[in-house]
Amino acid sequence: MKIISITNQKGGVGKTTTAINLGASLALYGKKVLLIDMDPQANATSGLNIEKDICIYHALIGKKKISSVIVPTETDNLFVVPSNISLIGAEVELVGHKNKEKILKNLLKEIKGFDYVLMDCPPSLGLLTINSLVASNSVLVPVQCEYYAMEGLAQLLHTINLVKKTFNPSLKIEGILLTMHDKRNNLSKQVELELKRHFPKHIFKTLIPRNVRLSEAPSFGKSILSYDIKSTGSKSYMSLAKEVLKYA
Numbered sequence: 001m002k003i004i005s006i007t008n009q010k011g012g013v014g015k016t017t018t019a020i021n022l023g024a025s026l027a028l029y030g031k032k033v034l035l036i037d038m039d040p041q042a043n044a045t046s047g048l049n050i051e052k053d054i055c056i057y058h059a060l061i062g063k064k065k066i067s068s069v070i071v072p073t074e075t076d077n078l079f080v081v082p083s084n085i086s087l088i089g090a091e092v093e094l095v096g097h098k099n100k101e102k103i104l105k106n107l108l109k110e111i112k113g114f115d116y117v118l119m120d121c122p123p124s125l126g127l128l129t130i131n132s133l134v135a136s137n138s139v140l141v142p143v144q145c146e147y148y149a150m151e152g153l154a155q156l157l158h159t160i161n162l163v164k165k166t167f168n169p170s171l172k173i174e175g176i177l178l179t180m181h182d183k184r185n186n187l188s189k190q191v192e193l194e195l196k197r198h199f200p201k202h203i204f205k206t207l208i209p210r211n212v213r214l215s216e217a218p219s220f221g222k223s224i225l226s227y228d229i230k231s232t233g234s235k236s237y238m239s240l241a242k243e244v245l246k247y248a
């Protein structure tokens with residue numbers, strides 16, 4: 001079972017889009033995938049047409065077993081531990097917990113039978129993201145191809161290193177994923193070159209293009225593969241899945 005955090009403290013960079021569609025693509029390749037929604041905004045949950053009162057929050061505070069809050073999605077092989085707005089309380093409520101950074105890691109010991117666990121992190125480096133990083137084998141960092149793309153990356157890498165040193169020495173960088181890429185746009189090209197210069201080993205070959213179908217799919221509660229299999233969005237997330245699977 002490989003556990004991957006999808007993390008960037010910036011909002012709107014494509015974390016949730018990547019969590020849903022990489023998850024659905026891995027599932028299409030026959031892998032059994034669990035997507036854990038760690039964001040109180042619950043966009044991954046609603047984007048897969050799920051709405052639940054009982055969610056990851058109840059597992060984190062010890063009220064429910066995490067296995068009891070797993071729900072199937074409309075996609076075969078893709079399951080979700082949903083979130084809802086109650087999760088907003090967790091950051092504060094768990095502060096006094098003895099092993100507050102390891103709560104999720106301990107919960108995941110109970111999870112069996114999945115090939116991949118993907119964690120959709122909130123746009124912050126707070127306790128929910130730390131729990132996710134501590135519980136993970138690797139981090140996938142979506143970066144939006146825009147002017148301030150690099151801003152915040154140093155801080156994110158610092159946090160990743162801190163987690164490595166303190167709690168999770170084997171944490172790896174799965175890769176940096178360029179999202180909302182527009183090949184006709186010079187800025188996208190510049191961001192791509194700059195990221196390749198700074199992180200030559202860590203950039204996924206797959207670029208996720210800006211594709212309106214990707215932004216429409218969640219309002220229908222569907223992954224891009226269910227919404228429009230022929231779209232460039234579908235093709236790019238399938239190609240990312242191949243890279244993650246090391247088929248590419």
Ligand SMILES: Nc1ncnc2c1ncn2[C@@H]1O[C@H](COP(=O)(O)OP(=O)(O)O)[C@@H](O)[C@H]1O
Pocket residue numbers: 010011012013014015016017018043123179180181208209210211212214215216
């Ligand atoms: N490749 C893309 N092309 C077009 N729109 C995208 C793409 N990726 C994400 N979006 C849209 O951009 C917004 C932010 O993406 P989202 O995945 O929710 O980011 P995050 O989870 O990092 O906040 C959403 O409205 C989403 O539909």
Ligand SMILES: [Mg+2]
Pocket residue numbers: 015016017039043121
């Ligand atoms: Mg999100």
